[in-house]
Amino acid sequence: MTEKRIGVYVCNCGTNIANVVDCDAVAEAAADLPGVVVSRSYKYMCSNPGQEMITQDIRDEQLERVVVAACSPRMHEPTFRRAAETAGLNPYLVQMANIREQCSWVHDAGEMATEKAKDLVRAAVYRVTRHESLERLSVDMCPHTLVLGGGIAGMSAALELADAGKRVYLVERTKALGGNVARVDLTAPYLDSARDMMTDRVTRVIEHPDVSVMLESELEKLEGFVGNFKATISHHSSGEGPPIEVVDVGSVIVCTGYKEFDASRVTHFGYGKLPDVITSFEFEGMLKQGRIEMKDGRLPQYVAIVHCVGSRSEEFHGYCSRVCCMTALKYAHEVKSALPRTYVSDVYVDMHAFGKGCEDFYRRSAEVKTLFLMYGKGDHPVVRRADPGDDCEMLITVDEQLSGEQIELPADLIILMVGMEAREDSEQVTHLVNISQDKDGWFIESHPKLDPVATTTDGVYIAGACQAPKDIPDSVAQARAAAARILGKISRGKLEIDAMFAAVNEDLCSGCRVCNEICPYSAIEFDAETKRSHVISALCKACGACVATCPSAAIEAKHFTDEQIFAEIAGVLA
Amino acid sequence: MATRANPKLIEELEPYGAEDVMKCYHCGNCSAVCPFSADPYVFPRKPMRYLQMGLEDKLKGQLDPWLCYYCGECSDQCPRDAEPGETMMSLRRWLTSKYDWTGISRLFYQSWRWELGAIVLVAILTAIGFTLFGMSQGSLSAYDGPNAFLPSESVHVFDWVLAGVLMVFLLSNAARMWWFTMGRAKDLPTTLGSYIASLWMLPTHFFTQIRYSKCEHKGPWVTHLALMLSYVTMLVLIMFFLTDMASGPAIDWSVHVAGYLATAGLVLATILFLRNRAKKSSAQYRHSHESDWIFLVLILVVALTGILQHILHRSGLDAAANITYIVHLSLVVPMLALEVPFSKWSHLAYRPLAMYLAQVRATALSRARAGGVDPARPGAERHTQVHPI
Numbered sequence: 001m002t003e004k005r006i007g008v009y010v011c012n013c014g015t016n017i018a019n020v021v022d023c024d025a026v027a028e029a030a031a032d033l034p035g036v037v038v039s040r041s042y043k044y045m046c047s048n049p050g051q052e053m054i055t056q057d058i059r060d061e062q063l064e065r066v067v068v069a070a071c072s073p074r075m076h077e078p079t080f081r082r083a084a085e086t087a088g089l090n091p092y093l094v095q096m097a098n099i100r101e102q103c104s105w106v107h108d109a110g111e112m113a114t115e116k117a118k119d120l121v122r123a124a125v126y127r128v129t130r131h132e133s134l135e136r137l138s139v140d141m142c143p144h145t146l147v148l149g150g151g152i153a154g155m156s157a158a159l160e161l162a163d164a165g166k167r168v169y170l171v172e173r174t175k176a177l178g179g180n181v182a183r184v185d186l187t188a189p190y191l192d193s194a195r196d197m198m199t200d201r202v203t204r205v206i207e208h209p210d211v212s213v214m215l216e217s218e219l220e221k222l223e224g225f226v227g228n229f230k231a232t233i234s235h236h237s238s239g240e241g242p243p244i245e246v247v248d249v250g251s252v253i254v255c256t257g258y259k260e261f262d263a264s265r266v267t268h269f270g271y272g273k274l275p276d277v278i279t280s281f282e283f284e285g286m287l288k289q290g291r292i293e294m295k296d297g298r299l300p301q302y303v304a305i306v307h308c309v310g311s312r313s314e315e316f317h318g319y320c321s322r323v324c325c326m327t328a329l330k331y332a333h334e335v336k337s338a339l340p341r342t343y344v345s346d347v348y349v350d351m352h353a354f355g356k357g358c359e360d361f362y363r364r365s366a367e368v369k370t371l372f373l374m375y376g377k378g379d380h381p382v383v384r385r386a387d388p389g390d391d392c393e394m395l396i397t398v399d400e401q402l403s404g405e406q407i408e409l410p411a412d413l414i415i416l417m418v419g420m421e422a423r424e425d426s427e428q429v430t431h432l433v434n435i436s437q438d439k440d441g442w443f444i445e446s447h448p449k450l451d452p453v454a455t456t457t458d459g460v461y462i463a464g465a466c467q468a469p470k471d472i473p474d475s476v477a478q479a480r481a482a483a484a485r486i487l488g489k490i491s492r493g494k495l496e497i498d499a500m501f502a503a504v505n506e507d508l509c510s511g512c513r514v515c516n517e518i519c520p521y522s523a524i525e526f527d528a529e530t531k532r533s534h535v536i537s538a539l540c541k542a543c544g545a546c547v548a549t550c551p552s553a554a555i556e557a558k559h560f561t562d563e564q565i566f567a568e569i570a571g572v573l574a
Numbered sequence: 575m576a577t578r579a580n581p582k583l584i585e586e587l588e589p590y591g592a593e594d595v596m597k598c599y600h601c602g603n604c605s606a607v608c609p610f611s612a613d614p615y616v617f618p619r620k621p622m623r624y625l626q627m628g629l630e631d632k633l634k635g636q637l638d639p640w641l642c643y644y645c646g647e648c649s650d651q652c653p654r655d656a657e658p659g660e661t662m663m664s665l666r667r668w669l670t671s672k673y674d675w676t677g678i679s680r681l682f683y684q685s686w687r688w689e690l691g692a693i694v695l696v697a698i699l700t701a702i703g704f705t706l707f708g709m710s711q712g713s714l715s716a717y718d719g720p721n722a723f724l725p726s727e728s729v730h731v732f733d734w735v736l737a738g739v740l741m742v743f744l745l746s747n748a749a750r751m752w753w754f755t756m757g758r759a760k761d762l763p764t765t766l767g768s769y770i771a772s773l774w775m776l777p778t779h780f781f782t783q784i785r786y787s788k789c790e791h792k793g794p795w796v797t798h799l800a801l802m803l804s805y806v807t808m809l810v811l812i813m814f815f816l817t818d819m820a821s822g823p824a825i826d827w828s829v830h831v832a833g834y835l836a837t838a839g840l841v842l843a844t845i846l847f848l849r850n851r852a853k854k855s856s857a858q859y860r861h862s863h864e865s866d867w868i869f870l871v872l873i874l875v876v877a878l879t880g881i882l883q884h885i886l887h888r889s890g891l892d893a894a895a896n897i898t899y900i901v902h903l904s905l906v907v908p909m910l911a912l913e914v915p916f917s918k919w920s921h922l923a924y925r926p927l928a929m930y931l932a933q934v935r936a937t938a939l940s941r942a943r944a945g946g947v948d949p950a951r952p953g954a955e956r957h958t959q960v961h962p963i
Contacts, residue, residue, distance in 0.1 A: 302581065343581035363654065369596040371581050371626060397576055402600045403623045408576040
């Protein structure tokens with residue numbers, strides 16, 4: 001192999017690296033490695049002067065390869081690749097040695113750390129020598145979008161896209177749009193009517209020329225890749241039109257929402273046994289009817305609201321359902337305004353009032369004389385029928401945390417704030433659109449902070465409560481964010497896809513299809529005619545699973561060839 | 575054993591002034607800022623919690639409200655405007671009505687119309703009584719001497735009779751206070767010895783209000799002490815030296831100087847308090863219950879009529895002095911007969927008594943905890959340290 005002209009750049013990262021690793025010594029050692037013509041140490045390689053140092057050297061020294069010893073490539077590989085590209089060097093000819101996260105941050109200062117940094121740099125130099133120039137792929141972007149779920153998130157996403165003039169297929173399994181929000185009376189903390197809000201959205205979605213609303217419909221199959229999906233949708237209604245429809249879409253937004261926790265799974269509240277123990281959704285129904293009453297038609301003198309039913313418990317769901325606290329306060333307000341002589345108690349664990357206007361709402365709930373009783377996390381209040389002669393129907397026993405007393409609280413109507421949980425069919429959805437679920441069944445986003453609506457599958461987005469419990473504003477924000485991401489892609493017309501992907505050498509492929517099964521991104525297809533598998537490069541994430549699995553060694557991952565990896569190992573061990 | 579919450583109790587307390595207690599979310603700032611709040615008397619937070627939940631029996635058993643002098647620091651620090659200081663004040667009013675077995679106190683605190691009506695009624699009866707008595711005794715134009723309209727010896731006897739009746743009410747109420755807070759707590763290992771050992775606290779706290787001086791602002795302590803000492807001085811003068819005070823042109827300066835000082839103290843302190851309340855100058859004056867106004871105005875007019883009577887007498891206007899005397903007595907009698915056992919003046923007795931009992935109780939708790947049992951917190955770990963009162 002002919003020797004390449006290599007530049008090595010050792011970043012001090014201020015003191016992050018330099019305090020532990022002797023960066024100058026690392027640069028000096030690198031200078032002696034085969035092919036290295038420039039080797040420098042600098043305070044901040046990612047800074048503009050740092051990048052310019054690299055581009056200048058590429059031009060002046062005719063560098064053919066660049067090694068940057070700095071932070072994790074997750075952090076700054078794109079930066080240095082861009083720098084190389086600016087100077088006319090193929091970006092895949094840059095290799096990073098991670099001497100921060102994998103060296104200076106995890107070791108004590110001294111000789112050993114510096115030696116390790118030298119080893120890592122040597123590995124990178126050996127590897128980069130064997131890098132090849134790669135070209136990124138460009139694919140078409142279909143401007144249509146499939147939205148799954150006609151709740152507040154789905155409708156918001158659909159309107160955002162359709163208002164931009166893009167076609168949307170809105171698939172809703174039930175007979176009506178609106179989702180869970182349509183079951184709610186007023187909303188917290190401003191006590192606006194959910195109905196008013198929904199009516200407007202539903203009308204606009206239905207009347208919008210760019211939205212195809214498909215009620216009583218389901219996604220059966222999704223094939224293809226970002227920008228080029230084919231969605232097969234089945235219609236269950238006996239109405240006009242074919243029962244199966246296939247549409248071309250460039251993106252998918254999953255807004256399948258949540259279902260409420262089943263209160264009958266908890267025994268100590270007497271739900272299902274005591275007539276006046278009801279769930280929050282049952283109470284919403286009462287509010288929408290406009291009459292708060294007990295089963296026998298009497299008005300309750302004491303209303304008790306119990307928080308965290310199914311949420312924040314070891315037995316059921318460990319997470320917080322986020323909306324119940326404010327919904328409970330909303331009930332306190334609604335009961336007090338409908339029945340001013342009724343005593344409202346709020347049996348809670350912690351009051352989560354984090355949203356805008358919520359702390360103030362909490363304060364106002366106390367001002368209308370709601371009695372708050374705190375029970376311990378991991379504990380649970382117990383409901384029993386009151387004794388004859390008591391002026392109430394039921395008694396709730398609470399180990400009250402703010403007083404340290406065991407309290408018996410009178411109640412005539414008990415509202416259980418049932419939490420949110422992932423829908424039963426959520427697993428089915430993950431298989432359909434190739435996304436993943438966390439341990440609680442919520443769909444997983446690409447990055448919890450920096451990429452909250454994308455998923456690991458390009459072109460598939462998640463929004464609303466299918467991702468995690470959330471309130472209306474957060475659901476709408478996510479939906480519109482997903483729409484914005486899609487509009488961004490549509491506006492560019494073409495999609496660029498990373499050049500790192502696996503490729504099957506069809507001469508070696510035996511057609512065993514092991515790789516088809518192993519690929520976590522469903523990126524490998526089997527061609528029944530040729531009896532060979534091939535990789536859909538747009539879907540491939542270059543994870544390497546198929547490369548390792550292939551019994552015929554017929555698959556190679558670009559940028560992760562055996563030769564490159566062995567060279568890297570040799571470099572570390574040299 | 576679970577305690578039954580009573581969400582209705584708060585409504586009972588509202589007429590006593592506890593209007594904001596439900597706003598409290600138990601951050602504990604109030605108890606942290608209070609110089610007196612310490613184990614085993616943690617307030618205002620704890621009594622506020624009992625009140626929110628309506629634990630009437632526990633509230634009745636509390637000495638905590640009396641350990642507060644209402645400096646207002648807690649209310650200033652409260653992030654929820656739950657007025658912990660005023661809540662403690664309301665609890666004192668409510669407790670006063672609970673100690674009082676006649677039910678009169680409850681009527682007074684729940685409606686100012688009852689209190690004012692009773693004062694007016696007693697005033698009229700007093701006026702009629704003394705007028706008839708005076709006419710049977712002597713001449714309206716004679717203030718002193720053998721033909722005096724209201725001979726001081728007779729008024730003196732009346733004072734002692736009145737004082738006796740008042741003491742019956744006040745002591746029986748104080749006994750009830752002891753029963754609620756100490757007597758019925760069976761597992762509290764109090765001893766006669768500890769009752770005797772702490773007895774010094776009664777006069778000390780009565781005459782010095784020394785705990786009040788530990789509040790951050792000293793001003794209110796000084797004014798409060800001045801008003802109380804003036805009042806007590808006047809009471810002593812009336813109860814023991816009335817004949818000397820009323821005695822003719824011959825002046826007994828020792829009595830008179832004390833009288834003038836006490837009068838000045840009463841007038842200045844009540845005017846200052848009235849002004850503070852009117853201007854709502856700080857937290858403890860922001861919420862004035864009707865009983866607070868009635869109390870201050872009553873003392874002020876008693877003092878003013880006393881002064882006027884004295885001036886008229888010294889000026890030789892005996893008839894005018896006698897009429898003023900009747901007016902003065904018509905105000906003094908309701909002030910003593912109604913305010914001392916049934917309304918605001920009762921705290922003169924309850925507060926030092928509470929501090930004394932609190933000490934006895936703390937000693938008992940200390941002993942119990944040292945022995946491994948904590949009646950206040952069964953099952954809690956052993957604490958031997960109890961903060962001294």
